[in-house]
Amino acid sequence: MPRGRDILLGTLNEDLPASGIAGRTFQETDNRINMKVELHCHTSRYSPCAKSRSEDMMAALIAAGYEAVYITEHDVVWREADINRLQAAFPKIKIFPGIEKTIGGKDSFQHLLILGTVDQNFIHMIDSREILDKARKLGHLTVLAHPFRWRVGANLIYREGLMPDAIECRTASHDAEMAEESTAAAKRFNLRMVNCGDSHSPEFLNRAWIETDRPIVQANDIRQIILDGAYKAMVGQTPDENKPAVD
Numbered sequence: 001m002p003r004g005r006d007i008l009l010g011t012l013n014e015d016l017p018a019s020g021i022a023g024r025t026f027q028e029t030d031n032r033i034n035m036k037v038e039l040h041c042h043t044s045r046y047s048p049c050a051k052s053r054s055e056d057m058m059a060a061l062i063a064a065g066y067e068a069v070y071i072t073e074h075d076v077v078w079r080e081a082d083i084n085r086l087q088a089a090f091p092k093i094k095i096f097p098g099i100e101k102t103i104g105g106k107d108s109f110q111h112l113l114i115l116g117t118v119d120q121n122f123i124h125m126i127d128s129r130e131i132l133d134k135a136r137k138l139g140h141l142t143v144l145a146h147p148f149r150w151r152v153g154a155n156l157i158y159r160e161g162l163m164p165d166a167i168e169c170r171t172a173s174h175d176a177e178m179a180e181e182s183t184a185a186a187k188r189f190n191l192r193m194v195n196c197g198d199s200h201s202p203e204f205l206n207r208a209w210i211e212t213d214r215p216i217v218q219a220n221d222i223r224q225i226i227l228d229g230a231y232k233a234m235v236g237q238t239p240d241e242n243k244p245a246v247d
């Protein structure tokens with residue numbers, strides 16, 4: 001199966017600079033375990049904009065060769081028992097919880113991924129600094145989703161001066177130009193950059209993802225992997241890059 005292109009090594013990439021922050025400490029070895037990971041996934045269970053049931057998404061992820069997925073519904077945290085139930089039904093993929101939290105209010109609409117959490121308290125929190133502090137304290141990875149999709153989508157960084165652990169670069173909700181803006185912002189603020197499917201149905205898979213040679217055993221393991229740069233940001237088929245695909 002084609003594994004897509006590593007945008008950070010630059011050899012096959014025409015769109016983005018070769019010197020990606022995320023890839024700088026990744027060691028190439030011939031026999032490494034490559035874990036293909038979707039960090040940003042919606043299902044119709046809790047995200048009205050998603051077209052696929054969680055069971056169908058898990059089956060599609062497995063078929064597409066993903067080894068791990070973080071479920072990140074809009075402002076909903078799956079309950080641990082429900083994640084465990086889904087995990088039991090799909091042992092071939094590691095299923096981890098998370099949330100895509102709306103932050104910033106009406107005039108500063110942004111989406112923040114909090115990966116690894118089953119803490120329902122995040123749903124009602126409003127203050128961005130408190131959200132980031134709490135996530136860090138609990139060991140969760142924070143990723144500002146599609147920061148350049150909206151004019152105010154990176155206000156957390158530019159206006160509030162608050163730093164998530166990482167920002168999305170390639171995602172279904174970024175065109176190539178927005179992805180370049182992410183690259184520039186990641187360099188300027190020394191932030192990690194990840195690629196995510198922002199998957200709402202199986203058609204979103206194999207477009208943007210990350211791979212790591214470190215096993216993700218616990219949900220929070222992803223944070224150190226990203227902070228250490230022990231991953232590659234990958235891109236595959238992007239049939240219509242100039243058209244953001246989701247709400």
Ligand SMILES: [Zn+2]
Pocket residue numbers: 100111145146247
């Ligand atoms: Zn979003």
Ligand SMILES: [Zn+2]
Pocket residue numbers: 040042100145198
């Ligand atoms: Zn999303």
